Amino acid sequence: EADIYQTPRYLVIGTGKKITLECSQTMGHDKMYWYQQDPGMELHLIHYSYGVNSTEKGDLSSESTVSRIRTEHFPLTLESARPSHTSQYLCASSEFSPQETQYFGPGTRLLVL
């Protein structure tokens, strides 16, 4: 089983608040990802990283930002939360290899009131 953790699991917050969703993995994987998924809908890649100090935007435009200061840590930040940010956020990691498999965390369910 993969060791990838996300906190918090659930978050209810008011509009305008700054929030940071945490993601950590203990597998030493170089690549990490953030996906956004609404209930019953497809996953959308919003950010990814090839390694320390590397961050890229995914195919879904997002108002969030990410950082990768340490290999094991890939936090996602929303400077000013809005109700449209309500969704599930999934973090994943993988090795840097041609046939990489992504390992997903349990997700964070965010509700912005």
Place this chain on the structure above:
Amino acid sequence: LAKTTQPISMDSYEGQEVNITCSHNNIATNDYITWYQQFPSQGPRFIIQGYKTKVTNEVASLFIPADRKSSTLSLPRVSLSDTAVYYCLVETDTGNQFYFGTGTSLTVIP
């Protein structure tokens, strides 16, 4: 970026074999085909991956025809716990482009 097309939903009785087909007409030469399983309120979990012909593991089999424009995930003798969403994913060998699609929602009926 090779996009995929799968049936939105499928139903099956317990104990039956289930085959879920995925179309990926624009698959590139170096792309791999990977299937993931997702239960409600959880992240997707890797099931199986292949490049061509047939791959089998303890959970499933993956059949890929010679033209690689489609693939079929086969789940032998499904149980109620196999009720989940199954995603077909085409990954480039550089690994920086992913498209999960809408997946196939499988419901196993007692």
